Amino acid sequence: MTRFLAIASCEMRILRRNRWLFMATLIMVLFALALTFAGSAPTGALGVDMLTISVASMTTLSVYLAPLLALMISFDAIAGDADRGSLALLLSYPASRGEVLLGKFAAHLAALAFAMIVGFGAAGAVAAWFGGAGTDSLIALGRLIATSILLGGVFLTLGYLMSALSKSATSAAGMSAGLWVIFVVLFDLGLLGAVVADDGGMFTKKIFPWVMVANPADAFRVWNMAASDGVALASGMTSAAKALPVWAAPLSLMIWPFLGFAAARGVFARIEP
Amino acid sequence: MTDKALEISQVFKKRGATPVLQDVTLNVATGERVALLGHNGAGKSTLIKSVLGLTPIHGGSIRVSDAKPGSGKARRLTSFLPEAISFHPALTGREQLTLFAQLSGEKPDIAALLERVGLADALDRRIGTYSKGMRQRLGLAQVLLGKPAVALLDEPTSGLDPISRQDLYEIIDELAGQGTAVLIASHALTEVEARTDRIAIMRKGRVVADDTLAGLSRRAGLQTKIRIRASHNADLIARHIGGQRINGASVEIACDVGDKMAALRQITSLGGEVEDIEITPPGLEDLYRHYAQEIRQ
Numbered sequence: 001m002t003r004f005l006a007i008a009s010c011e012m013r014i015l016r017r018n019r020w021l022f023m024a025t026l027i028m029v030l031f032a033l034a035l036t037f038a039g040s041a042p043t044g045a046l047g048v049d050m051l052t053i054s055v056a057s058m059t060t061l062s063v064y065l066a067p068l069l070a071l072m073i074s075f076d077a078i079a080g081d082a083d084r085g086s087l088a089l090l091l092s093y094p095a096s097r098g099e100v101l102l103g104k105f106a107a108h109l110a111a112l113a114f115a116m117i118v119g120f121g122a123a124g125a126v127a128a129w130f131g132g133a134g135t136d137s138l139i140a141l142g143r144l145i146a147t148s149i150l151l152g153g154v155f156l157t158l159g160y161l162m163s164a165l166s167k168s169a170t171s172a173a174g175m176s177a178g179l180w181v182i183f184v185v186l187f188d189l190g191l192l193g194a195v196v197a198d199d200g201g202m203f204t205k206k207i208f209p210w211v212m213v214a215n216p217a218d219a220f221r222v223w224n225m226a227a228s229d230g231v232a233l234a235s236g237m238t239s240a241a242k243a244l245p246v247w248a249a250p251l252s253l254m255i256w257p258f259l260g261f262a263a264a265r266g267v268f269a270r271i272e273p
Numbered sequence: 274m275t276d277k278a279l280e281i282s283q284v285f286k287k288r289g290a291t292p293v294l295q296d297v298t299l300n301v302a303t304g305e306r307v308a309l310l311g312h313n314g315a316g317k318s319t320l321i322k323s324v325l326g327l328t329p330i331h332g333g334s335i336r337v338s339d340a341k342p343g344s345g346k347a348r349r350l351t352s353f354l355p356e357a358i359s360f361h362p363a364l365t366g367r368e369q370l371t372l373f374a375q376l377s378g379e380k381p382d383i384a385a386l387l388e389r390v391g392l393a394d395a396l397d398r399r400i401g402t403y404s405k406g407m408r409q410r411l412g413l414a415q416v417l418l419g420k421p422a423v424a425l426l427d428e429p430t431s432g433l434d435p436i437s438r439q440d441l442y443e444i445i446d447e448l449a450g451q452g453t454a455v456l457i458a459s460h461a462l463t464e465v466e467a468r469t470d471r472i473a474i475m476r477k478g479r480v481v482a483d484d485t486l487a488g489l490s491r492r493a494g495l496q497t498k499i500r501i502r503a504s505h506n507a508d509l510i511a512r513h514i515g516g517q518r519i520n521g522a523s524v525e526i527a528c529d530v531g532d533k534m535a536a537l538r539q540i541t542s543l544g545g546e547v548e549d550i551e552i553t554p555p556g557l558e559d560l561y562r563h564y565a566q567e568i569r570q
Contacts, residue, residue: 002375003375003376006372006375006376007372007376010364010368010372013363013364013368014361014363014364017363017364017399018363084359084360084361085355085356085357085358085359086355086358086359086360086361088322088325088327088353088355089353089354089355089358089412089415090376091325091327092325092327092348092351092352092353093348093373093376093377094345094348094349094376094377094378095376272322272327272328273322273327
């Protein structure tokens with residue numbers, strides 16, 4: 001127990017010292033503020049408060065940014081130590097591989113959470129101050145922050161998986177970039193193509209929503225949209241979300257971190273440093 | 274139960290279809306210092322990783338103080354210095370060592386430990402600013418954490434300057450003095466092997482020799498080399514005492530250790546013909562070459 005905390009606190013120190021924590025927080029704050037101000041125009045037309053619009057814009061942002069930031073920290077987690085030759089030494093100490101991975105995960109997730117809370121929190125505060133906020137929109141903001149952290153957590157574990165699968169930190173970085181493109185961009189494009197080809201048939205009605213929600217990035221989007229009418233209205237993404245039971249997206253997003261962690265742990269176990 | 278801190282018996286390991294360790298038997302007793310020599314790829318590092326439980330073996334057995342390699346007990350009792358060690362550049366030496374101490378459940382005096390390896394000044398500097406030798410010293414400091422039953426040092430002299438090497442020998446002696454079984458793997462011959470109690474030589478995954486330095490010399494039956502420099506006529510000397518001309522002015526003969534004095538008397542009888550002589554007894558280098566290169570058994 002104390003061993004995983006020792007690794008976590010050491011990782012946290014590294015994130016603070018190499019400015020990763022500062023840069024990630026800065027990126028989140030800047031993007032969230034920019035979107036909040038840029039997206040404040042349609043408030044009157046839709047009849048919702050500014051914070052709601054802001055949350056809708058930030059949800060779209062987070063789908064791209066949360067996985068990216070998560071992969072940026074996690075790709076190096078195992079391959080980096082292996083590159084430096086310190087992995088064999090670390091594993092010769094009485095900490096199990098599960099403890100090592102869990103320690104890193106705890107630190108990385110805490111760092112992501114900090115960046116998300118400060119970034120979205122600052123933007124939310126600005127939106128609420130200038131354009132007003134209701135209970136609904138505050139809950140939506142809270143949900144956005146929580147789900148963004150969860151989405152980041154999914155991609156942290158997927159980054160560890162890439163890190164364990166690759167021989168060097170460089171190839172882990174490449175594989176993580178590929179992973180990001182597939183999950184965040186290509187997957188949706190592929191589904192879109194399938195829906196167009198299917199032309200409103202069986203696939204579009206029954207299968208498509210499930211395939212979509214199986215992707216953690218889309219599950220994140222669906223969860224945020226479906227849970228708040230205002231946000232869904234502002235983003236125009238209602239029909240797909242309506243076809244699914246309410247538990248589908250949260251379940252997908254909550255299962256993924258465990259799947260990812262188990263897969264990474266499994267591959268890590270086979271590494272001979 | 275036994276004073277063998279490390280017992281390796283008849284270990285077999287293959288990588289794919291190729292055997293990388295074959296019938297490896299090697300014991301290191303409490304407080305004993307054993308050098309493990311061999312070329313790159315002879316299986317030294319693989320053997321060390323097997324002892325650490327980082328890679329599986331396919332036959333035979335390894336016991337670390339009667340514990341299975343890789344088990345919690347074995348890990349607590351073993352310390353390891355990897356070859357060409359490096360650490361995360363953003364941490365300081367003190368922080369890195371603190372992490373290792375926490376992982377092993379020890380509460381040592383970190384500052385004293387770093388001073389012991391000569392890093393007192395660099396204590397709170399980032400490892401990124403350390404030289405290769407300093408990183409090696411930091412690696413050595415973590416070996417000294419706690420009181421390990423077995424210390425495995427993989428190429429500990431690489432990157433060290435002569436003074437640091439002197440410190441390294443002292444630290445190895447200190448470890449052995451407190452009862453640690455020390456196994457030092459090396460592909461280069463340095464004085465460190467001469468300062469060990471026993472020398473094991475590996476070749477292509479097998480242990481081809483395991484004896485004291487004196488025992489190895491005796492068994493190898495190596496010859497002493499005598500090089501004679503002629504004052505003007507090297508051919509004359511070669512005719513009189515045999516041997517081989519190696520250049521215009523010198524002749525080299527090789528003789529068994531027992532025949533050395535007879536050869537010397539013969540050489541001095543030549544009087545003024547001999548300008549100078551140079552005697553080289555068989556060294557570690559020759560021993561190593563003998564055991565590591567010759568096809569035996």
